[in-house]
């Protein structure tokens with residue numbers, strides 16, 4: 001079972017208390033943009049990266065708040081947890097392939 005660190009509760013809790021909420025830091029087009037390709041891409045296209053991914057999570061059976069996490073998509077290793085609205089942390093080490101020798105940031 002994965003343990004996920006909620007940056008608001010400041011505890012490591014079982015993954016069953018959390019719900020994945022999609023990709024983090026998705027740039028949405030401004031409201032002045034006509035519906036079309038830019039809006040469709042913002043709504044439906046995701047990166048699907050092999051390596052470090054930035055995701056939104058919600059602590060549904062805890063504080064109920066959304067936060068972001070950096071996770072390696074191959075090893076499922078969580079690399080960082082940070083509050084919603086905060087900038088992406090810099091993840092050092094190789095960004096693709098299995099997670100090895102990577103610094104864990106909390």
Ligand SMILES: [Zn+2]
Pocket residue numbers: 006007008009010059062063064065
């Ligand atoms: Zn929480």
